[in-house]
Amino acid sequence: MRENMKSKLNHWLLMIALFLSASATANTNEVPKDYAYGVPLITQESEPFFRVILPDDVYEQTAWPDMRDLRVFNSQGVTVPFALYSQEAQETRTKSWPLRVFPLDAQPHKAGTQPQITLKSTSGIEVTLPLDSKKSSGRSLLLEVPQEEEDYPALSQLKLTWTRLPQNWQARVSVFNSPDLKSWNELIEDAPLMDLTSGSDRLLLDTIDLRDGRNMPHSRYFLLVFKDDAQPADLNLSAVTGIAVSGRPAQDYVTLAPSVKALSQSEAEYSWSSPQPFSRLIIKPAQSNAVLPLEIEYRSSERDSWHPLSKLGVYSVEDKESAPLELQGELIQAIRLKGINQQWSGMPPLVSGQREVRKLVFNAQGSSPFMLVWGNKTAAAQALSLDTLIPPKTHQWLTMPYAGKAQVQTLGGRERLTATTQAEKIGLWQKGLLWALLIIGAAGLVLLAIKVWREVQRQPE
Template identity: 45%
Template sequence: NDQLKLNTLSSRVTLSEENYRYLLLTVYDAPQPLTLQSVEALAPADDFSNAYVYLPAHKESGTASEAVYSWANPQPLAGLAIAPGNESPVLPVEIEYRQRADDAWQPLTKTVLYRINDAQSEPTLLNGEQVQAIRVKGINANWGNTPPEVQGLRASQALVFIPQGTGPFMLAWGNKAAKPQAMALDMVIPEKLRGQYTLDSLPVATEADTVTLGGEARLTAVDPAERRSQWMTMLIWGVLVIGVLALLGVAYRLWREVKTKA
């Protein structure tokens, strides 16, 4: 039943794009209308433990002060986790990246890598850009025989499906020609059951044997509509090229006739 004069009311409420983003403030027994002058929100420290999947990069080439790391296919990375080697626990570096193997290098950032006792430099954040390779250069420094370790961070995803019949079930992925079959979460978990069944409370499917169904050919396959579009594009370019050659032939013929008469 006491009264306190407070300048700050702290509240630990998680707000995100997926959940509620508005707060209702109710004040009891206020002697006068309350004027809310400001509200401050503090973003928590990023947790990289479960939110991301770590993809080790392959070291292509390098020297004592420069190295190139790549992935087999371009990856939509949310960040880069780079740890210095044992010989150089503190290492100022310049990082460049490219989206495809034939693209030019683009500057990314200049930062300091460190690994001292239990402290390690934070990952370099990206916005989901496609990254095929990165190049790390030491700034007035080299790492000797122990180059940095590079891992790409991809946002982890949860796949929810409705099993039909008895298991085991087969999950097929990687067919570029397949049409999307994903449904909205409300079609899998109705809104009225959200309180009873959440993503954390659903049964978890564990991975068994991996079977290669189509190989690399399926990863680059195209559907019939895309194939027809490619053929139409090639046909149009072919007609244009033939038309240009025909015009050049007519121009050459006229030039020869004019030259002969002259």
């Protein structure tokens, strides 16, 4: 009987080994149904190449952040060659100049019916500005820009350097510019400045952005006017630097809104449906005329732990808002905001993420209609570089019209976003069968041991 049992066990092990060693040949011919979603493309001209503006849905519904699961099919169900690329960013250059600083004393007075304020320096420089009776003005500083090549540089930013104070403080300052000390134009109103300490961390907002979407004039003079109810009395400005930024990238972005979960009066979590390679984050207070110092953390997936991202102050004052937070290629699925020594009243800050717009060009092989599809976790990258798809020498004369788009269709559905490859399926089967083999083998050994023990008990002493 023992030999019969051993023979059955060997037979069963042979069948398991044959099953584990067998692997079905995967079907490498993809079809649109292998992908979650698709959109028919409308190509009326008979051109060899067409450009496609990707629907916004693509950015949130691809299974991979790098969009490797994009395909273009023709009417025969065959994939056609395509290129996926981003707009090339221009090189950004910065140059800075130290500015001469002249502290000014204020003397309010009236010139007819118009209230004015005259600002005088110890060296005799005098500046006269109209005075708004509804606003109070405090300390004022005159800045002189050095001349360069018979002109004055067009400054984009002013960076202030001050002696660090033992206490936290926030202030607001307005900026004027003038070519001759006589005619003055208000550039920025109530720009925020702050120097906050929380434990060993320091949050510094010391730069005023002058661009505001406009071309900056070549001004010789700038004037900083602090609000008298916000400026620390012992604030010592040691230097002011003018910064010119040229060659800013004219990049196109697609904006993706997150789901928001308020955790407390000073903490909120913002999450996206899938990890995103954001280029920048736009964060601003929900209330107007507000300044919020924030600590920002991020995670790359739902199972990831939180990592520090940045500490910064965001503001929304009049029609001015803080600049977006530029990122360095971090993959972000969620962020968490914490107020630094401050709570936000009512709604938490408003957040959105921006990633670069991707562009697609495909070769119209076969017959129309063509279909753009996306959303397949098992897909490998097939996109070519633009120069590989289209020889660079033909770019100048080649016509590439835009393909129209119909409505987005559901093809394989959302389950394709988490699909597994054939190799992964075989691996899961093999792992499951291996565990089953180990469990059955252990059970067999237990039964064999019990049988041996019983036989020993039956033998006469």
